[in-house]
Amino acid sequence: MDAEFSGSSAREASMSSILAAGRCRLRVLTSVALGLAACVSAAQPVQQLADLPLTTLLDMEISGASRFPTRRSEAAATVTVITRAEIRALGHRTLADVLRSVRGLMLASDRVYAYAGVRGFFAAGDYNTRVLLLVDGNRVNDSLYDQAFLGSEFPLDVAEIDRVEFVPGQGSAVYGPNALFGVINVITRGAGVRQEHTIALGLGSFGERRASVSLRAPDPMGGWSLMYSRTTATGDDVPNSAADGGPVGASGVDGMRRSALFGRWDHGPWRASLMHGSRDKAVPLGQGVVFGHPLNRYWDDLTLASVQFQHAVGPAEQGTVRLYAGAYRFIGDYAVDYPPITHNRDIARGRWWGLDARVTSTRFSGHRLVLGMEWQRAADLEQQNFDVAPEAVDYLASHTRSQRGALFAEDQITLGDHWTMHLGGRVDVAQGSGSDVSPRVAVLWRPSHDWVFKAVHGRAFRTPNAYEAYYEVDAPAGYRRNDALQSERVVGDEWAVEWQPSGAWRMSAAAYRNRARRLVILGYDVDADRYRFDNVGRFTARGLELELEYARDEWRARLNANWNSNSAQPETSPLGDVFPRRMLKTTVVGPVTAAGSGEPWWLGLEAEALDRRGASAGRTVLNITMTAPGLPGGARAVVSVRDALGRGRTDPGADTIGQPTIPLSGRTWGVELEWPIGR
Numbered sequence: 001m002d003a004e005f006s007g008s009s010a011r012e013a014s015m016s017s018i019l020a021a022g023r024c025r026l027r028v029l030t031s032v033a034l035g036l037a038a039c040v041s042a043a044q045p046v047q048q049l050a051d052l053p054l055t056t057l058l059d060m061e062i063s064g065a066s067r068f069p070t071r072r073s074e075a076a077a078t079v080t081v082i083t084r085a086e087i088r089a090l091g092h093r094t095l096a097d098v099l100r101s102v103r104g105l106m107l108a109s110d111r112v113y114a115y116a117g118v119r120g121f122f123a124a125g126d127y128n129t130r131v132l133l134l135v136d137g138n139r140v141n142d143s144l145y146d147q148a149f150l151g152s153e154f155p156l157d158v159a160e161i162d163r164v165e166f167v168p169g170q171g172s173a174v175y176g177p178n179a180l181f182g183v184i185n186v187i188t189r190g191a192g193v194r195q196e197h198t199i200a201l202g203l204g205s206f207g208e209r210r211a212s213v214s215l216r217a218p219d220p221m222g223g224w225s226l227m228y229s230r231t232t233a234t235g236d237d238v239p240n241s242a243a244d245g246g247p248v249g250a251s252g253v254d255g256m257r258r259s260a261l262f263g264r265w266d267h268g269p270w271r272a273s274l275m276h277g278s279r280d281k282a283v284p285l286g287q288g289v290v291f292g293h294p295l296n297r298y299w300d301d302l303t304l305a306s307v308q309f310q311h312a313v314g315p316a317e318q319g320t321v322r323l324y325a326g327a328y329r330f331i332g333d334y335a336v337d338y339p340p341i342t343h344n345r346d347i348a349r350g351r352w353w354g355l356d357a358r359v360t361s362t363r364f365s366g367h368r369l370v371l372g373m374e375w376q377r378a379a380d381l382e383q384q385n386f387d388v389a390p391e392a393v394d395y396l397a398s399h400t401r402s403q404r405g406a407l408f409a410e411d412q413i414t415l416g417d418h419w420t421m422h423l424g425g426r427v428d429v430a431q432g433s434g435s436d437v438s439p440r441v442a443v444l445w446r447p448s449h450d451w452v453f454k455a456v457h458g459r460a461f462r463t464p465n466a467y468e469a470y471y472e473v474d475a476p477a478g479y480r481r482n483d484a485l486q487s488e489r490v491v492g493d494e495w496a497v498e499w500q501p502s503g504a505w506r507m508s509a510a511a512y513r514n515r516a517r518r519l520v521i522l523g524y525d526v527d528a529d530r531y532r533f534d535n536v537g538r539f540t541a542r543g544l545e546l547e548l549e550y551a552r553d554e555w556r557a558r559l560n561a562n563w564n565s566n567s568a569q570p571e572t573s574p575l576g577d578v579f580p581r582r583m584l585k586t587t588v589v590g591p592v593t594a595a596g597s598g599e600p601w602w603l604g605l606e607a608e609a610l611d612r613r614g615a616s617a618g619r620t621v622l623n624i625t626m627t628a629p630g631l632p633g634g635a636r637a638v639v640s641v642r643d644a645l646g647r648g649r650t651d652p653g654a655d656t657i658g659q660p661t662i663p664l665s666g667r668t669w670g671v672e673l674e675w676p677i678g679r
Contacts, residue, residue, distance in 0.1 A: 058072075058500060058503065058505075058506040058549055058551055059071055059072050059073050059500065059506070060072055060081055060083075060163075062075060062079055062081060062165050062185075063137060063165070063185065063187070064079065064134065064137070064165035064166075064167045064183055064184075064185030065077045065079055065165075065167045065174075065183075066174060066370070066410060066412070066422070066424075067137075067174060067358060067360070067370045067372065067408075067410055068360050068368060068370055068410075068412075070412070073446075073452050073498055073500070074412075074420065074444065074452075075167075076422040076424075076440065076442035076444075076454070076456055077167045077168060077169050077442075077454075077456060077494070078168060078454070078494065078496045078498070078508060078510045078545070079165055079166065079167050079168075080102045080103060080165070080166045080168075080547075081163055081164070081165050081166075082098050082099075082101070082102070082163060082164045082166075083162075083163045084161060084162045084163055084189070085556075085589075086556065086587070086589065086604075087158060087161060087164070089556075089589040089602055089604045089627075090587060090589065090604040090606055090625075091604060091623075091625040091627075091638065091640055092158055093158060094114065094150070094151050094152055094154060094158065095114075095149075095150050095151070095154045095156075095158065095161075095164070095184075095186065096109070096114035096116075096150045096151045096154075097158075098158065098161070098164050099116065099150065099164070099166065099184065100585075100606070100608065101558070101585050101586075101587050101606055101608070102166045102585075103545050103547050103560035103561075103562055103583075103585065104118060104119045104168055104543070104545050104562050104583075105117070105118060105166065105182075106118075106122060106579055106580060106583065106610070106613070107150070108122070108578075108613075108651040108652055108662075109151065109651050109662065109664065110285065110651070110653070110662050111238070111254060111283075111284050111285060111662060111664070112281050112283055112298060113127070113149075113150075113151055113153060114150040114151030114152075114153075115127075115128060115150070116128055116131050116148070116150060116184075117578070117579045118130075118131060118168065118181035118182045119168060119181060119182075119512055119514060119541055119543055119562075119564060120514070120541030120542075120543055120564040120566035120579050121181055121514070121516070121539060121541055121566070121575065121579065122578050122579045122613075122652075123519075123575050124578065124652060124653070124654040127145050127146070127147040127148075128141075128147055128148035128149075128150060129141070129145070129146040129147065129148070129178060129462060129465065130178065130180040130181050130462060130488075131148050131178065131179075131180070131181060131182050131183075131184060132148065132171060132175055132177075132178040132179040132182075132183045132184070133148035133149065133150070133184045133186070134175070134183065134184065134185040134186065135156060135185075135186045135188065135275065135304070136186070136187060136188055136273070137185060138304075138306060138322070138324060139175070140302075140304065142302065142326070142328040142350055143326070143328070143350040143351075143352040143376075143378040143381065143402065143465075143466070144328060144330075144348055144349070144350035144378075144381050144383075144465065144466050144467060145330075145348070145465055145466075145467050146177075146178055146462070146465040148178075148184065149277075149300075149302065150184075152231070152256060152258055152279060152281070153277070153279050153281075153300050153302075154277065155260055155262075155275050155276060155277020155302045155303075155304070156186065156188070156260060156262055156275055156277070157212065157227055157229045157260045157262065159200075159212065159214060159227060159229070160188050160189055160214075160225070160227050160262050161186055161187070161188060161189070162187045162188060162189045162190075163187045164184065164185070164186050164187070165183075165184075165185040165187070166182060166183070166184055166185075167182060167183040167184075168181070168182045168494070168510075168512070169181075169182065169456060169458055169492050169494055169512070170438070170440065170458035170459055170460035170490055170491070170492045170514075171183040171458070171460060172426060172428075172436075172438035172458075172459065172460035172461055173408070173410070173424040173425055173426050173438045173439055173440035173458060173459070173460075174408070174410065174424060174426070174440070176374065176404075176406050176408075176426060176428050176438070177404075177428065177430075177436075177461060177462050177487075178462050179460050180460045180461070180462055180488065180490045180516070181460075181490065181492075181514065188262070188264060188273070189225065189264075190218075190222070190223070190225070190264070190266055191216050191217060191218040191219075191222060191223025191224055191225050191264075191266060192216050192218050192223070192225075193218060195216060195217050195218065195678075196214075196216050196676065197213075197216065197676065197677045197678040198213070198214045198674055198675065198676055198677060199211075199212070199213050199214075199674070199675055199677055200212045200213075200214075200672055200673065200674040200675075201672065201673055201674075202638075202670060202671060202672030202673070203670070203671055203672075204233075204668060204669060204670035204671070205236075205665075205667075205668035205669050205670070206233055206234055206235050206236045206254070206665070206668070207232070207233050207234030207235070207255075208231070208232070208233040208670065209231070209232050210229065210230070210231045210232075210672070211229070211230050212227065212228065212229035212230070213227070213228055213229075214226075214227040215227070219267075221266075221267045221268045222265070222266030222267045222268065222270075222271075223265075223266060224263070224264065224265045224266070225262075225263065225264050226262070226263045227260075227261070227262050227263075228259070228260070229259065229260050230258070230259045231256070231257075231258045231259075232255075232256065232257050232258075233254075233255055233256045234252065234254075234255050235252070235253065235254025235255040235256065235282060235284070236254050236665040237249055237250070237251040237254075238250055238251075238253060238254050238284040238285065238292070238663065240285075240291050240292070249292075250284065250291060250292025252294070253282050253283075253284045253292050253293075253294065253296070254282055254284045255281075255282045256279065256280065256281045256282065257279070257280040257281075258277070258278070258279040258280075258281075259277070259278050259279075260276070260277045260278075261274070261275070261276045261277075262274070262275050262276075263275075269309055269310045269311045270307070270308070270309055271307075271308045271310075272305075272306070272307045272308070273304075273305070273306055274303075274304075274305045275302075275303070275304045275305075276301075276302070276303045276304075277300070277301070277302050277303075278299075278300070278301045279298075279299070279300045279301075280297065280298075280299050281297065281298045281299075281300070282294075282296065282297050283296040283297055283298055283332075283334075284296075285659065285662060286334070287654065287659055288334075288336065289334045289335055290335040290336065290337050290341060293335035293341070294335075295333050295334065295335040295343055296333065296334055296335055297332070297333045298330070298331070298332050298333075299329070299330065299331040299332075300328075300329075300330055301327075301328065301329040301330075302326070302327070302328050303326065303327045303328075304324070304325075304326045305324065305325050305326070306322055306323065306324035306325075307322070307323050307324075308320065308321070308322040308323075309321050309322075313359065314361075314363075315363075316361055316362045316363040317359055317360065317361045317363065318359070318360050318361075319357070319358070319359045319360075320357065320358050320359075320360075321355070321356075321357045322355070322356050322357070323353075323354075323355055324353065324354055324355075324356075325351075325352070325353040325354075326350075326351070326352050326353070327349075327350070327351045327352075328348075328349070328350045328351075329347075329348070329349050330346065330347070330348040330349075331345065331346065331347055331348075332345065332346035333345050333388075334346075340390065342387050342389070342390065342391075343387065343388040343389045343390075344385070344387050344388070345384075345385070345386060345387075345388050346383075346384070346385050347382070347383070347384040347385075348382065348383050348384075348467075349380065349381075349382040350378060350380065350381050350382070350466070351378065351379060351380045352376055352377065352378040352379070353376070353377060353379075354374065354375055354376030354377065355374070355375050355376075356372065356373065356374040356375070357372060357373055358370055358371065358372030358373075358408075359371050359372070366413060366414040366415075367411055367412070367413055367414075368411065368412040369409070369410070369411045369412075370408075370409065370410045370411075371408075371409050372407070372408050372409075373405070373406065373407050373408070374404075374405065374406045374408075375403075375404075375405045375406075376403070376404055376405075377401075377402075377403045378401055378402045378403070379401050380399070380401065381398075381399070381400045381401060381402060381466040381470075382398065382399050383396060383397075383398040383466065383467065383470065383471060384396055384397050384398070385473065395473045395478070396471070396472065396473050398466075398470050398471065398472065400466055400470050401431075402430065402431050402432070402466065403430070403431040404428060404429065404430040404431065404463075405428070405429050406426055406427060406428040406429070407426070407427050408424070408425065408427075409424065409425055409426075410422070410423070410424040410425075411423045411424070418445060418446050418447055419443070419444070419445055419446075420443075420444040420446070421441070421442070421443050421444070422440070422441065422442040422443075422444075423440075423441055424439070424440040424441075425437070425438065425439045425440070426438045428461070428463075430463045432469075432483065433463045433464065433485075433486070433487055434486075434487075436461040436463070436487050437459075438458075438459050438460060438461060439458070439459055440456070440457070440458035440459070441456075441457050441458075442454060442455065442456040442457075443455045450499055450500055450501050451497070451498070451499055452497070452498045452499075453496070453497050454494070454495070454496040454497070454498070455493075455494070455495050455496075456492075456493070456494040456495075456496075457491075457492070457493050458491075458492050459489065459490065459491050459492075460489075460490045460492070461487045461488060461489055462487060462488040462520075463487050464485035464486075464487070464488075464520055464533070468482075468485060468520050468533040469481065469482060469483050469485050469533070470483065478529075478530055478531070479530065479531045479532065480525075480528075480530045480531070480532040481532075482532050482533050482534060485520060485533060485534070485535060486518055486535050487518070488516065488517075488518050488519050488520060488535070488537075489516065489517050489518055490514055490515065490516045490517075491514070491515050491516075492512065492513065492514045492515070493512065493513045494510055494511070494512045494513075495510065495511045495512075496508060496509065496510035496511075497509050497510075503551070504550060504551055504552040505548075505549070505550055506548075506549040506550075507546075507547070507548050507549075508545075508546070508547045509544070509545065509546050509547075510544070510545045511542075511543070511544050511545075512541075512542070512543055512544075512545070513540075513541070513542045514539075514540070514541045515539075515540050516537070516538065516539040516540070517537075517538050517539075518535040518537070519535070519536075519537025519538065519539060519575065520533050520534070520535060520537065521533070521534060521535075521536050521537040523536065537568070537569070537575060538568065538569040539566065539567070539568045539569075539575045540566060540567050540568075541564055541565070541566040542564065542566070543562060543563055543564030543565070544562070544563045544564075545560065545561070545562050546560060546561045546562075547559070547560035547561075548560070554590055554591050554600075555588070555589070555590040556587075556588070556589045556590070557586070557587065557588045557589075558585075558586065558587045559584075559585070559586040560584075560585050560586075561582070561583065561584050561585075562582065562583040562584075563581065563582050564579065564581060564582075565581065566579065577614050578613045578614035578652035579613065580610040580611035580612065580613050580618070581611045582609075582610075582611045583608070583609065583610050583611070584607075584608070584609035585606075585607060585608045585609070586605070586606070586607040587604065587605060587606045587607070588605035589602065589603070589604045589605070590602070590603065591603075592626075598630055599629045599630035601626060601627060601628050601629075602626075602627045602629075603625070603626055603627075604625060606623060608621060613651070613652045614652045614660065615652065615653070615660035615661050616650045616651055616652045616653075616660075616661045616662075617650065619647075619649045619650075620645060620647050621642075621643050621645070621647075621649065622643065622644040622645045623640070623641070623642040623643065623644065624640065624641045624642075624644050625638060625639065625640035625641070626638070626639055626640075633675060633676075634675065634676045635673055635674060635675045635676075636673070636674050637671070637672070637673050638670075638671065638672045638673075638674075639669075639670075639671050640669065640670045640671075641668070642667070642668045642669075642670075643665075643666050643667045643668065644667060645667075646666050646667040647666070648663070648666065649663075649664040649666070650662060650663050650664060651664060
């Protein structure tokens, strides 16, 4: 096998291209993105926005910043919350859409997966391993690649989301590995207060077709819910952005088939859930593969199941025990021109299960204490790479397993009428990686009801995943394993102030500094002609975030801005180079028809302005959507146009030399109808 082996797996190639990416001088190019959207996916009207108390909207209860619920203003972080009402009103279709308006976050796509950059940090091809994704407080990142699924690969339909919490900063003291720069906590809907069943049908650009059915049945002890959705698309015509002198474009190579199933059962102290997502996605662009070849394709399957029991164990204590299991499978097919054109395949499987338990106590005056433990075992981590045709050749067959355990404690201490302190710590022990200690301390000062000042210091870590440590191919341009990899470490500080002068307004500002070391970076040994992961990355980021929120009557608005500067070593690593130095975002939701004329039509506005990101210029996007509820039979209709200005957009590519940018689809449209059933 020749030196082209590095292209035999596009999934591995996107990681290997990190070394080749050179640093770029960023120049400012301001762009504006507007999105008007409306909800389509639930039986309740969008006007539910107007029915929520203002104090609940702007200082709502959250659960992602700690292991116990707390008010947003009392959390040990500057938390952003996107409610179900906003998600519906802004017409979001994926979790990446929901996160796009969050301050300090940058979302990018390679037309297959969605990637998140946080507070100046963005590493092309890292599969979101430095961000922890939770659903109902439970880990979703798989046990093989540590991947956080954010785009169409996310196994939960957004119609089942009650709210999304983004907790910036170092969350390992609470949740352990992967929470280096932030935690995304997705809270699912319960059964509700009344029975409701709905069906929805939609179509859109590039042959998109979507159908879903949602069933909900409450009872006095809880209830159950079940949702299934199916989406197919033929995909856009794709221009070739690689500097390889190949064809300028291809059609029919961007299609997708996706299905998602979610069920939840609540009964008194018991809760059970099952989530399964399956996606078959064509790979239109990839380093080392034949551009536009129909063989290039990914399959992702993720299944998560859990059973939880919560019960009072004393007059001031409450215990929670959860048993969970997960399975992930990835299959990648590639057309590689060795020559001749060869069908190469990747297979990766991971299966894991675990147990966590915790006790929350308010026994001691002025203290809210949590003590807990976690244990997880991944009994089967499998990686294979081989040629299928014209000749069968095996390159990799790796079978490993892992095990980790942790003890953690957290205490919210009331020091007086104006002062609160959060103290937390966690010790994780992982098989083959030793132990990691993650402390967090936060001090909150509330001089008056309107003002809150926060100072937070935390440390976080990430253990090397199975792909980084054990991927090995003994061939030219192959890989060497490195089971001596150490955990990545990040130390972060944040200083924030929040001001809520009335129920209608909330303003906040936050300054942060993150310092990362021992980041796992893929390097290339020229003499040995081999790739290997090593702990050689160092990264520092500093920034400032401002946010203004408004809620009055039926109108909701949010405006935020971010400035950051960063530096990374080694110089050959693009860490942070593709993160915009400045960002400006806003969302607005409100009715557009007069009161008394029936159920109003609703518009949502979403705007984004980004600086240049590496070789990708600043972008301008305008999305417009209108929802018409109250149609005959209780139906609602939604018509949307995204990127209405039709300007060419790109996202940063994984390789600044061979593929510096990823071209995105231009103007698209969508229509969806929803009906209540069984009434």
